[in-house]
Amino acid sequence: MTLPFRRFPLATIILIATLVILASCKDQSRKVVKIGYMNCNNEQETRRRFVPLTRYLSDKVGVEFVMVPVDTHDFEKRFNQGEFAFTHTNSYIYMVLKERNNLKLIASEKRGNFGSRSGGAIISRKGSGIDRLDQARGKKFAFGPMLAPTGYLAEYDLLLRSGIDPEKDFASYTIPSGSYKHEKLVYGVLFGQYDVSAATLLDLETMTKEGKIAADDFNILAQTPLVPYCTFGAAANADPGLVDKVRKALLELKATDTAEVEGERVKVLKAAWIDGYEELADKDFDLLREMAKRVNMPPYQKF
Amino acid sequence: MTPNMKLDRFDKILLFLLAIAASALVVYSAGSFPAKTTAIETRSMERELAAQARAGLLEKLYAPVTGAMQAGQYQEALLKLEEVISRYPGDAHGFILKGEILCRMGVLDGAAAGFVRGVKLNGDYIDKNSSFSKRDTISVLVEKSLPSAQSAYKSSRSNPALKENLANLNYLKSRLAGGCE
Amino acid sequence: MRLDRHMITVTLSGLLLGFFGVMLSVWGNPENSGICVSCFIENSAGALGLHNNPRLQYLRPELIGFVLGAFASALFRREFRSRGGSAPLLRFASGFFLIVGCAVFIGCPIKLFLRFTAGDLTSLAGVAGLVAGVGCGLKGLSKGVELGRLSPAAAPRGSGLLAPAAFLMFLLFIFISPSFLVASEKGSSAQHAPLLISLSAGLALGFAAQGSRFCITGSIRDILLMGRRAPLLWGGIAFLVTALLVNLSTGRFKPGFAGQPGSHQEYIWSFLGMGLVGWLSVLIGGCPFRQLVKSGEGDSDAALAVAGMFLGGAVVQGWDIAATSAGVPLGGKIAVISGFLLVLGGSILLRERE
Secondary structure (H helix, E strand, O other), rough: OOOHHHHHHHHHHHHHHHHHHHHHHHOOOOOOEEEEEEEOOOOOHHHHHHHHHHHHHHHOEEEEEEEEEEEEEHHHHHHHOOOEEEEEEEEEHHHHHHHHHHOOOEEEEEEEOOOOOOOEEEEOOOOOOOOOOOHOOOOEEOOOOOOHHHHHHHHHHHHHOOOOOOHHHHEEEEEOOOHHHHHHHHHHOOOOOOOOEEEEEEHHHHHHHHHOHHHHEEEEEEOOOOOOOOEEEEEEOOOHHHHHHHHHHOOOOOOOOEEEOEEEEEHHHHHHHOOOEEEEHHHHHHHHHHHHHHHHHOOOOOO | OOOOOOHHHHHHHHHHHHHHHHHHHHHHHHHHHHHHHHHHHHHHHHHHHHHHHHHHHOOOOOOHHHHHOOOOOOHHHHHHHHHHHOOOOOOOHHHHHHHHHHOOOOOHHHHHHHHHHHHHHOOOHOOOOOOOOOOHHHHHHHHHHHHHHHHHOOOOOOOOOHHHHHHHHHHHHHHOOOOOO | OOOOHHHHEEEEEHHHHHHHHHHHHHHHOOOOOOHHHHHHHHHHHHOOOOOOOOOOOOOOOHHHHHHHHHHHOOOOHHOOOEEEEOOOHHHHHHHHHHHHHHHOOOOHHHHHHHHHOEEEEHHHHHHHHHHHHHHHHHHHHOEEEOOOOOOOOOOOOOOHHHHHHHHHHEEEEEEHHHOOOOOOOOHOOOOOOOOHHHHHHHHHHHHHHHHHHHHHHHHHHHHHHHHHHHHHHHHHHHHHHHHHHHHHOOOOOOOEOOOOOOOOOOOOHHHHHHHHHHHHHHOOOOOOOHHHHHHHOEEEHHHHHHHHHHHHHHHHHOOOOOOEOOOOHHHHHHHHHHHHHHHHHHHHHEEEEO
């Protein structure tokens, strides 16, 4: 019996070539799905942090994920326009999109001492004479960005519950301009620009670890309850199978997992500054909902 | 050697030397007892000194942390702990203190993870009679958290965070139960 | 099955082992470790300065009792014979890997069943491994794998006295406390039954086991070969039933998988560790406990295995081989695999072919 390729050498070569071409074509025809990433400080930082994660998801899920950096204040508008089906936002934006657009919860990020939760604090400079929360009355106060759950919402709620109305009881309050607002709050208190400010616990932890501040520089006048940290979500009409695959890929993500970025293998979690992902339930966000209702913020605001 | 064996001169010399060696062993062993007893006391004293030195150093290093904890300022305690940990990253005491603080703040999964890291590095923290023992705190944590961790994991077995938390609590339970470690 | 004197001594040995195995733990030994030859050897190696884990350093009187009790029994029954000379270095290495296998499981075959009778269901993997290992060893024997026969002619006269003399010296160490002898003040080695109780229990067990030839792996071997007719089966049953009853009556029976004292849930490595122990035990003629007993009755090959066990006890602690509740370290996995390489390679090379 003679082997087929001896009898039909040309046909065999064509068959093999066809298979090779088809195999390579399979990669190029991968479905393209966009993920909207909320900018924390600026687009450049967002890309640096989350491109490796996006590549990792593409590798794991078999879909071509494309990263779309989005400014926080534009996020809901662009989501409603259908620009992206998957979202990466803070927990407040998730909550708003959930209430208004039935956003599906995928997984929450873990970072720092409190894992997938974070909180806020109200701080003053040590030695400023402001050692208790009630001493903040009549002082210059600074909040974080309005759409930041642990830079604005949680602290505003904490103040109201402590009997302090920010609209009436401070000499003034402000929100720093530009980027790196969260760090500006901390430095602002340290260098006397503000008397008291909101600060996220995560920022205080990170800046202490990095040596940017010392724990003894500040008084922590009060601390908010812990609420979920940043979260991946998916549009209500996103393919449920794809959503499950993304969730699985995120939950399985380990510190040693890498992705290729511009010819270099990069550790995904390290690049993103996170410790992993956890699956939370929507009811874990109820505390945040209650805060938004008390503070009269969207999606519960009443005019 | 049998009763009927004939002992020649060489055997007798050997037996004589054996008797001398045996006597010398007895004499020297008896003679050196007091010196050896002192050496044991010295060894015990050295251990005690090392333990006390360690306790003293830990107390000094972590004083700001424990001070903040006692004042109920847990977030400040955590920040001060970060500063110490950045200088002494592998120290078991830091992990144990983190576990305690997170426990008091209600972050029970973080507390369990901290205790596990600390106990793995140094089993003194789980020993009944150790001066560093946090057995009671760990025991209460395990009792309080284990049932809910088990039911949470049962309802969502694909969640690695729940699996890890349950594994941590089971590890602490195993160490509390004892065994050869 | 005849109820003869041997049957009675075997059953009595099992009964004593089951009783003391639990009660020594009640009287102060670590949980589920009333008797654990591998743990005791690790502790004793530490006490002699062979490793520096400060939590595992105590010269266990039970070990001394096993050897000296067996020695006394052998003298009493006129069964003391200096014998040996059969593949000594292999037996030394086998003793080393016996402890490796035990350390990866966390316990010797006696502790395996003590854990089982206390409700530690993670030990089931070890039981399966031990039975499988004994089965493999028996298969090897049937195919001609043999380390050679012991012979009084091959062993110099009086050589069998060295092991009892060494353990007598250890006994003296306990009473005179030389400066090099270390005793842990914390950890599981700080947990021990009173000296006289430990020593007496060890002597009693050594005496009984020498006369009855009782051995855990030997029981499994005989059950696989002879079924219900095996006398050692009844010793095994007496051991299990007694241990279970004492555990139940002292409130130490807590069934479950997770959170058991001194156990981990890496079942594959529990299986493999005990598999290695079972296989080696068949090849060298007994489990770690049996090696101690045989060394007391003049078997210098068993004494070499015991020496290997002491080296193993030192190395598993010094080289991070021993498993803990946190799991099996990479060193432990590599060591178990190395043990299997020894067993498999030895089986090929030592096999007598027609």
